[in-house]
Amino acid sequence: xxxxxxxxxxxxxxxxxxxxxxxxxxxxxxxxxxxxxxxxxxxxxxxxxxxxxxxxxxxxxxxxxxxxxxxxxxxxxxxxxxxxxxxxxxxxxxxxxxxxxxxxxxxxxxxxxxxxxxxxxxxxxxxxxxxxxxxxxxxxxxxxxxxxxxxxxxxxxxxxxxxxxxxxxxxxxxxxxxxxxxxxxxxxxxxxxxxxxxxxxxxxxxxxxxxxxxxxxxxxxxxxxxxxxxxxxxxxxxxxxxxxxxxxxxxxxxxxxxxxxxxxxxxxxxxxxxxxxxxxxxxxxxxxxxxxxxxxxxxxxxxxxxxxxxxxxxxxxxxxxxxxxxxxxxxxxxxxxxxxxxxxxxxxxxxxxxxxxxxxxxxxxxxxxxxxxxxxxxxxxxx
Ligand code: ACO
Numbered sequence: 001x002x003x004x005x006x007x008x009x010x011x012x013x014x015x016x017x018x019x020x021x022x023x024x025x026x027x028x029x030x031x032x033x034x035x036x037x038x039x040x041x042x043x044x045x046x047x048x049x050x051x052x053x054x055x056x057x058x059x060x061x062x063x064x065x066x067x068x069x070x071x072x073x074x075x076x077x078x079x080x081x082x083x084x085x086x087x088x089x090x091x092x093x094x095x096x097x098x099x100x101x102x103x104x105x106x107x108x109x110x111x112x113x114x115x116x117x118x119x120x121x122x123x124x125x126x127x128x129x130x131x132x133x134x135x136x137x138x139x140x141x142x143x144x145x146x147x148x149x150x151x152x153x154x155x156x157x158x159x160x161x162x163x164x165x166x167x168x169x170x171x172x173x174x175x176x177x178x179x180x181x182x183x184x185x186x187x188x189x190x191x192x193x194x195x196x197x198x199x200x201x202x203x204x205x206x207x208x209x210x211x212x213x214x215x216x217x218x219x220x221x222x223x224x225x226x227x228x229x230x231x232x233x234x235x236x237x238x239x240x241x242x243x244x245x246x247x248x249x250x251x252x253x254x255x256x257x258x259x260x261x262x263x264x265x266x267x268x269x270x271x272x273x274x275x276x277x278x279x280x281x282x283x284x285x286x287x288x289x290x291x292x293x294x295x296x297x298x299x300x301x302x303x304x305x306x307x308x309x310x311x312x313x314x315x316x317x318x319x320x321x322x323x324x325x326x327x328x329x330x331x332x333x334x335x336x337x338x339x340x341x342x343x344x345x346x347x348x349x350x351x352x353x354x355x356x357x358x359x360x361x362x363x364x365x366x367x368x369x370x371x372x373x374x375x376x377x378x379x380x381x382x383x
Pocket of ligand 1: 265
């Protein structure tokens with residue numbers, strides 16, 4: 001006889017509350033679906049605070065004072081360099097390997113060289129320091145791996161630049177314009193945290209066994225990679241590129257919907273009336289496209305967005321506009337998802353630390369649907 005709890009089955013864990021958290025709230029002020037980081041609405045954070053302030057908020061619980069931000073920036077900048085052994089390893093990875101796979105390896109290698117690698121897994125302060133180093137180092141690792149994949153030498157970080165500008169500098173070897181750095185910084189803030197999405201859940205499950213923070217982030221990177229989650233920003237670009245011409249967009253989406261295709265960059269498990277991050281980023285995409293004098297991708301995106309919402313009731317999620325923004329910034333498509341990861345590491349880390357501070361092992365049950373219990377026959381009697 002199965003117990004009552006075994007009878008409750010939630011495919012994909014939809015609607016299941018498995019944790020309490022003080023980090024992100026997706027209820028919104030009207031219970032309509034919104035997003036707030038530690039009580040601050042995403043609409044108020046985006047464009048008003050830097051990614052560094054957002055990361056501080058997530059890791060330390062509140063927005064920094066000017067003095068706290070100064071010190072935090074100092075610590076991030078001092079931690080940006082990655083070990084030479086990691087750069088050497090990245091040079092040996094076959095060029096065909098996806099950058100999300102090299103990033104997963106990079107986080108694992110960074111663990112070995114972390115100065116507090118032997119600290120107890122539940123040492124809160126050591127975990128915050130490790131998280132800060134990961135925020136700084138993952139950006140450097142993504143840029144270095146991208147350059148190596150292009151056959152170029154990695155570029156050392158530039159201490160006088162902020163996190164977003166420094167990343168673009170390490171990627172391209174030139175200082176970005178203020179507008180480019182600002183737009184990129186905004187995307188990092190929007191990507192920084194999102195409650196119990198699949199990758200954050202994976203990180204918390206790993207931490208719940210009393211494993212270490214780097215192991216939890218490795219789990220998260222591997223989980224983010226999939227196209228139903230973070231991998232959707234790369235796939236969103238493929239959709240836009242496949243359409244290619246604004247005049248084809250209307251027909252393309254009608255045909256795709258008639259074929260019952262899944263259109264990457266649309267839909268969300270929690271938001272059913274729209275992703276507030278996508279709304280914010282779309283405005284910035286329009287602005288950047290106007291600045292560079294090329295609205296082709298906006299004009300392709302628009303009818304697809306309209307028809308997905310009208311016919312399927314599926315508004316875009318954040319990955320839909322972020323693909324366009326990264327294209328406008330001249331960033332290569334395979335590192336769209338690694339950029340998501342280097343931003344999300346702040347949220348992942350905050351969750352891992354919260355999990356380790358109030359831990360209970362995560363161990364759900366499965367409903368058994370296999371063969372009935374049966375005797376083991378001697379090998380000669382099987383078949
Ligand atoms: N395109 C077309 N149809 C869709 C889409 C889509 N993007 N998303 C959902 N649907 C349809 C499904 O086909 C299904 O239809 P049916 O009931 O007729 O079979 C119905 O909506 C429900 O789909 P599920 O996959 O069960 O819904 P779920 O809540 O699991 O969906 C998900 C969430 C996985 C994000 C889904 O919307 C999807 O696959 N989107 C595309 C991938 C994507 O953009 N992922 C990024 C999410 S945001 C993030 O991770 C940052």
